[in-house]
Amino acid sequence: MNRSDHRLAGDRTGVWLVGARGNVATMSIVGARAIAAGKTDTTGMVTKREPVSSLDLPPIEGLVFGGHDIDPESLVTQAELQCDRNDVPDETTLAAVRDDLAAIDDRIEVGTAVNCGAAVTEESERIDDSLAIRDVIEQIRDDYETFRNHHGIDRLVVVNVASTEPEPTEPERYDDRDGLERAIDENDRELPASVLYAYAAIDSGHPFVNFTPSTANAVGGIRDLAATESVPHMGRDAKTGETLVKSALAPMFAGRNLQVLSWEGHNILGNKDGLVLEDDANAAGKLASKGDVLDSILPEIGHNRVRIDYTPSLADWKTAWDYIHFEGFLETEMTMQFTWEGSDSALAAPLVLDLVRLIAHADRYGDGGLQPQLASFFKAPIGVDDHDFSRQLDLLYDYARQDR
Amino acid sequence: MNRSDHRLAGDRTGVWLVGARGNVATMSIVGARAIAAGKTDTTGMVTKREPVSSLDLPPIEGLVFGGHDIDPESLVTQAELQCDRNDVPDETTLAAVRDDLAAIDDRIEVGTAVNCGAAVTEESERIDDSLAIRDVIEQIRDDYETFRNHHGIDRLVVVNVASTEPEPTEPERYDDRDGLERAIDENDRELPASVLYAYAAIDSGHPFVNFTPSTANAVGGIRDLAATESVPHMGRDAKTGETLVKSALAPMFAGRNLQVLSWEGHNILGNKDGLVLEDDANAAGKLASKGDVLDSILPEIGHNRVRIDYTPSLADWKTAWDYIHFEGFLETEMTMQFTWEGSDSALAAPLVLDLVRLIAHADRYGDGGLQPQLASFFKAPIGVDDHDFSRQLDLLYDYARQDR
Amino acid sequence: MNRSDHRLAGDRTGVWLVGARGNVATMSIVGARAIAAGKTDTTGMVTKREPVSSLDLPPIEGLVFGGHDIDPESLVTQAELQCDRNDVPDETTLAAVRDDLAAIDDRIEVGTAVNCGAAVTEESERIDDSLAIRDVIEQIRDDYETFRNHHGIDRLVVVNVASTEPEPTEPERYDDRDGLERAIDENDRELPASVLYAYAAIDSGHPFVNFTPSTANAVGGIRDLAATESVPHMGRDAKTGETLVKSALAPMFAGRNLQVLSWEGHNILGNKDGLVLEDDANAAGKLASKGDVLDSILPEIGHNRVRIDYTPSLADWKTAWDYIHFEGFLETEMTMQFTWEGSDSALAAPLVLDLVRLIAHADRYGDGGLQPQLASFFKAPIGVDDHDFSRQLDLLYDYARQDR
Amino acid sequence: MNRSDHRLAGDRTGVWLVGARGNVATMSIVGARAIAAGKTDTTGMVTKREPVSSLDLPPIEGLVFGGHDIDPESLVTQAELQCDRNDVPDETTLAAVRDDLAAIDDRIEVGTAVNCGAAVTEESERIDDSLAIRDVIEQIRDDYETFRNHHGIDRLVVVNVASTEPEPTEPERYDDRDGLERAIDENDRELPASVLYAYAAIDSGHPFVNFTPSTANAVGGIRDLAATESVPHMGRDAKTGETLVKSALAPMFAGRNLQVLSWEGHNILGNKDGLVLEDDANAAGKLASKGDVLDSILPEIGHNRVRIDYTPSLADWKTAWDYIHFEGFLETEMTMQFTWEGSDSALAAPLVLDLVRLIAHADRYGDGGLQPQLASFFKAPIGVDDHDFSRQLDLLYDYARQDR
Numbered sequence A, B, C, D: 001m002n003r004s005d006h007r008l009a010g011d012r013t014g015v016w017l018v019g020a021r022g023n024v025a026t027m028s029i030v031g032a033r034a035i036a037a038g039k040t041d042t043t044g045m046v047t048k049r050e051p052v053s054s055l056d057l058p059p060i061e062g063l064v065f066g067g068h069d070i071d072p073e074s075l076v077t078q079a080e081l082q083c084d085r086n087d088v089p090d091e092t093t094l095a096a097v098r099d100d101l102a103a104i105d106d107r108i109e110v111g112t113a114v115n116c117g118a119a120v121t122e123e124s125e126r127i128d129d130s131l132a133i134r135d136v137i138e139q140i141r142d143d144y145e146t147f148r149n150h151h152g153i154d155r156l157v158v159v160n161v162a163s164t165e166p167e168p169t170e171p172e173r174y175d176d177r178d179g180l181e182r183a184i185d186e187n188d189r190e191l192p193a194s195v196l197y198a199y200a201a202i203d204s205g206h207p208f209v210n211f212t213p214s215t216a217n218a219v220g221g222i223r224d225l226a227a228t229e230s231v232p233h234m235g236r237d238a239k240t241g242e243t244l245v246k247s248a249l250a251p252m253f254a255g256r257n258l259q260v261l262s263w264e265g266h267n268i269l270g271n272k273d274g275l276v277l278e279d280d281a282n283a284a285g286k287l288a289s290k291g292d293v294l295d296s297i298l299p300e301i302g303h304n305r306v307r308i309d310y311t312p313s314l315a316d317w318k319t320a321w322d323y324i325h326f327e328g329f330l331e332t333e334m335t336m337q338f339t340w341e342g343s344d345s346a347l348a349a350p351l352v353l354d355l356v357r358l359i360a361h362a363d364r365y366g367d368g369g370l371q372p373q374l375a376s377f378f379k380a381p382i383g384v385d386d387h388d389f390s391r392q393l394d395l396l397y398d399y400a401r402q403d404r
């Protein structure tokens, strides 16, 4: 079957989640199945609101889930934990989808964990580390294909929702397709897992979304490949909480020519993502993409700091306190502060479903390479410089209106 | 001199402030003169930032101030009070402009106070209440013309920065030019002062800005007149604090399809504006324009309340606490809250100068009637339905880019 | 049976809740039964912590519940509503006590609703309004005795947790026992329900707690009666949220000789209590007892305002925002603000159980009249002037240490 | 002159400030002289409020200031900087005391900087580092005596308000007087400056206050010396902002048996103290004394973190955001958060004057050794375990009432 074929038509869209037993993945699956069962509505989904809802997108009911993980604990257990600790999902919803979760858990394969830093623990399972990188990629690719064949899937979308990795040192060597493929062939032991998952997906023609701050499709080598092969992809680091607010609020200060002297952002959260980010190496990418938003919108900002701290009792709730010290007319110093209290995965999950639907749509219509209309979903939208949330949304709305 | 003449060229722009001894007026004058003297910069001015700064606008140094008020206390005293209570302006700046203030104070005439409610006190001076409405208008018009002639002014802009009036009952009778002029001729004793100031300005061909929530140019009769006579005007109720934040933040909830269950806004402020707004009649218009912003951006909002309370110790500082209770995916309830602490007049003053410059520009290029490109400056932009701050700014930027 | 008899010994303590189907009552009953069933712990109960826990208090397992209400909706339904809207109690806990609730609901009698203002709705049931006041009291007294006899209760404590009533006009006429009893005999139609419940309890020798801001035992006539008859009683208006914080925080400003210029308190809540308090008459008492705390601790406070607003989506959650503007050394103005987000009834319920246990203890040891050692539980502790929470707690701790 | 002599009577109290050109010192001197000049009042001073004000304390007008510093920039310049950056003091007050500041600056001697870590910069002056420790102490002692003699001072109080030092390693060796004096004699190069200042003061019979988290009088050796020689002393780390609030608020959670799951404290400040605390070594002591308060009041706290970050634009303003996640009845999770915004030095300065007056009083009445009645002033009151602010104040009030 050649590439263009599987871009035509088809209602069964496969969703391959890398990190399929994590919070975001679990909540996405629970939500999709609860919607399919008529147990919840689609609040929080951008694709269910005008003008985007006018696009002819794959139905939520038709999404078929599978994925990789390194954590052996089952999806059912993960969902129960979340219900217990966060009340999201609630007990009724969980009961309605429990059987679906059990079935989907059977389709989760063991992934690779090379260079994943603090995410890997004693309990982790993983593809044998002694395998050559090329062979690891082949195994991943096999997992994708087996899933596609077994489930009669017309189009497969791969989404990275695995734990944040440390950033690779000297990523320049992967800056074009040749460099990247040479590294693979030479069995470069510093390639991080996310790049392997992305390579396997795009080289097989599967649309790819990087929901995390990990490297994955951000290196030039993958971008080259996707452009040449015309496979749609986008990332990175979904914008769900404090950074979303920043991207809506900072343009106000800019627009009114108010001088931001300091913007302090302090995030506390208690889930596994928070625990992994306690590790400085794993946190580096996240802090960078969070900080860049302000630097870009407010180039003359005086001071810009983001902290992420792990506070176990908060479980999946992420609380951010931001303090903005700014100067206006006649050197008057003023302040604004906000506190954001959100359920991290409940904010992320509908966006996973949105992104799957939108990138499948792009694929169906033959739009390969980066997908700038998806910029509003990301803290660090690859290839898009504008961080103003309103303007990013306009990119999506224009796409929706033209495409109809 | 006919109308078109005084639209051509000229550098001396007159600024006639109705409410010329109030906080906003005082701070605008102090700021303009301090800029002229090189004692402060233009932070907070929208017209001093790209792309708007590329327009060929009248220079701040050339603005000539005059106005009406009903409070006999001099501009110098007002500025001293502000310096003392708020540290804005600071002592150095005040010293640098004190002589200018004294000179400008000599150009402030006694205004009319018909139907101004709680704004009128025992100390107030006012145009004789027994005069016929038509004669009051003539006196106002005379004041405008005398000022223009004495100071060699090429173009005169009238800005209403007087205290908020109660809303008129049955404003429908002023809904077209005929109705309005009939009311004037029949000496309708319920016409509020702001309408008289607006009528006198526009009927004389002077561009008019309504910075307040008062009626003024919002009635159909004035809008008709301005359209027919091709005089630019805009309003109402400048957007400086909590509502500004709302207009930047609410689109984020809409854009992400999050359901706002309740949005509580609680404002406390200690200046004279706050005191006048303690009176329910005077507050009505303000509360309406503040509330409408959310209703428009979030049509499905569950609960939307705005409170304004008078807290004397805060002086000119306005503190707003907003609490937003919203629902996301999987019926998850979340919250955001913010506190905004701003010097009310320091936020307002640069916008007065911006609006003067931009409406003078429109007048110079013959753009009469409502000026939708100025929507971003107002809580209730007359004739513009979109309350999204980003989109409103785009109207201004498009104007600036085309006009150049 | 004479009065002293039922003060001796006995493990079965009856708890008669006036307003037995309200939020506070429901949560108290759910909590007590869940503790008895080993399904929850006693976090939040003052009597379960040293030094108070050393007193020989009636066991929670032995509390027998009954009460009056005017709302026909059953206790089970009320608890289900709370579970559904607030997740407190959670589903597991509710399931464990559902049968107990059904049994207790059978012991709830129809109460009187005279002068209860906005609390009375179309659905309300009530003791026939045409009965003479004296007869209403007799009926209430009968309900108490029947309950006591049917359930083999050794000591009965009556707790008022009914909706807040409007304050009576001219309460002076009830200022001593004679005046109060004359009013009853002369069928004074302005006596509010709470006074009738309190009179019936104390005249029958039952200890009485007023958890609400309603009049009840605050009038001199009831206090006389309780003193003469040596029946312990205390009130009023339990201190659970914002006011609790104030009583802990305001002494800090006093102790450091910092001058509070303004203290703004803004409460939003969404339960039935909030709805009733939307009515100005019903709210008056609440606002008074909330405001008095600061006036007493900070006699030189410049400005002190409390607002309570009804925000339906919050259900039983009460959010308070307090803003404190204060002056320190060298006339430096500073600010503190806090946001309190609590489940109103979950904060109140353990205190109901504490108060029952402590007032039963006082009764058992023959301590009649007001019980100042309970001051820390109340916003307006009858007969106690000190509002400093720490000092109030010391009264309780001293009592506990001596009494042992 | 023997020790007991200079304890008798006398009105001229000398105040020797170690760190005399720092923010706290400057503000203390400005405040005392402004009070003496009748230019400001005593708001913020605990000794000016009942019951403490009834003690016969040395008058503020009679305080004579001198001190050590390592920063050559004059006191006048420091005060001007503070006025400019923070508006505290304001220009009028500064003008009134400028001559006093210049005169006092002449009495500031160069101090020692051994082991002061990040506080020492290229601009610093310092007592020759190659001197033996014993000789450094002699020089300090000489400075104290010269000052006393030149200014006819009856009693000299030494107050450490110098930058926070790193904590010494192995402080056990200084745990008794012998060990400490042996270290001095053996020229131990790890003794920090604060211990030298404290030793010189107490060995000369001068009461000593440690306003900072530095070691100074906290080691056993100094405590022994002060006890044996009967010299009053107290410390450490003045409680002025976030920690003050914690010590008032945490007892409320304890008193109501509410379980604090997490208490996050995030401080941002922009003065030199903040800059020095950027250095981890210098911050260690501060973080410890801040953290201990909660651990002591809430022994079962789940999670307790304090962060201090440097945010230059805030200048002397310290903003703290605290987030408290707690559990109540029926496992209900609730939250409280507060933001404190204070001028750090304006909060500290009145306490310096209070402490000087109170420790001089103790000295006058022959009370040597630790002064527990001063516990309420400190984050880590030496020798006092109770961190409840109310109870600490009671120690002071009891002292004031007895002593009268």
Ligand SMILES: NC(=O)c1ccc[n+]([C@@H]2O[C@H](COP(=O)([O-])OP(=O)(O)OC[C@H]3O[C@@H](n4cnc5c(N)ncnc54)[C@H](O)[C@@H]3O)[C@@H](O)[C@H]2O)c1
Binding pocket: A018, A019, A020, A021, A022, A023, A024, A025, A068, A069, A070, A071, A111, A112, A113, A114, A116, A119, A161, A162, A163, A164, A165, A193, A211, A212, A213, A214, A237, A238, A239, A240, A241, A271, A272, A273, A344, A345, A347, A348
């Ligand atoms: N609001 C949000 O939750 C949000 C927003 C933006 C980005 N993200 C990012 O999404 C990612 C997932 O977040 P989460 O809260 O679900 O975290 P999580 O820790 O709950 O889940 C991550 C999952 O990835 C698995 N995993 C780790 N390394 C893997 C590997 N090499 N291969 C396969 N599986 C692997 C883990 O075992 C775990 O099950 C994180 O990178 C996070 O930063 C989340």
Ligand SMILES: NC(=O)c1ccc[n+]([C@@H]2O[C@H](COP(=O)([O-])OP(=O)(O)OC[C@H]3O[C@@H](n4cnc5c(N)ncnc54)[C@H](O)[C@@H]3O)[C@@H](O)[C@H]2O)c1
Binding pocket: B018, B019, B020, B021, B022, B023, B024, B025, B068, B069, B070, B071, B111, B112, B113, B114, B116, B119, B161, B162, B163, B164, B165, B193, B211, B212, B213, B214, B237, B238, B239, B240, B241, B271, B272, B273, B344, B345, B347, B348
């Ligand atoms: N950030 C802001 O300050 C802001 C923002 C939006 C709108 N506004 C509006 O701007 C207006 C002015 O605000 P302010 O803070 O300067 O108030 P202010 O009370 O300080 O000044 C109002 C001035 O108007 C004068 N006045 C009242 N009635 C008059 C009349 N009939 N004719 C002439 N003068 C009259 C008063 O004497 C006073 O000097 C208010 O309507 C306010 O609602 C202010």
Ligand SMILES: NC(=O)c1ccc[n+]([C@@H]2O[C@H](COP(=O)([O-])OP(=O)(O)OC[C@H]3O[C@@H](n4cnc5c(N)ncnc54)[C@H](O)[C@@H]3O)[C@@H](O)[C@H]2O)c1
Binding pocket: C018, C019, C020, C021, C022, C023, C024, C025, C068, C069, C070, C071, C111, C112, C113, C114, C116, C119, C161, C162, C163, C164, C165, C193, C211, C212, C213, C214, C237, C238, C239, C240, C241, C271, C272, C273, C344, C345, C347, C348
């Ligand atoms: N944190 C708290 O919840 C808190 C704190 C302090 C005081 N209170 C007070 O406790 C009381 C109860 O609060 P709630 O939240 O449970 O309110 P609620 O409205 O849920 O319950 C009140 C109950 O009283 C019943 N009632 C009304 N009038 C009655 C009458 N005359 N006789 C018998 N029953 C009557 C109502 O039908 C209702 O069932 C209120 O007065 C409230 O102000 C509550």
Ligand SMILES: NC(=O)c1ccc[n+]([C@@H]2O[C@H](COP(=O)([O-])OP(=O)(O)OC[C@H]3O[C@@H](n4cnc5c(N)ncnc54)[C@H](O)[C@@H]3O)[C@@H](O)[C@H]2O)c1
Binding pocket: D018, D019, D020, D021, D022, D023, D024, D025, D068, D069, D070, D071, D111, D112, D113, D114, D116, D119, D161, D162, D163, D164, D165, D193, D211, D212, D213, D214, D237, D238, D239, D240, D241, D271, D272, D273, D344, D345, D347, D348
């Ligand atoms: N609210 C408060 O301001 C507050 C509260 C509690 C404790 N403190 C403590 O008080 C101290 C002073 O705070 P600040 O804000 O004035 O700091 P600062 O940095 O403004 O002043 C410290 C001064 O000490 C001087 N110094 C440093 N090392 C010295 C040495 N070895 N000998 C003599 N002088 C020396 C510095 O040159 C500087 O002038 C700090 O330790 C701080 O932690 C301050």
Ligand code: NA
Binding pocket: A341, B335, C341, D335
């Ligand atoms: Na919350």
Ligand code: NA
Binding pocket: A335, B341, C335, D341
């Ligand atoms: Na502030």
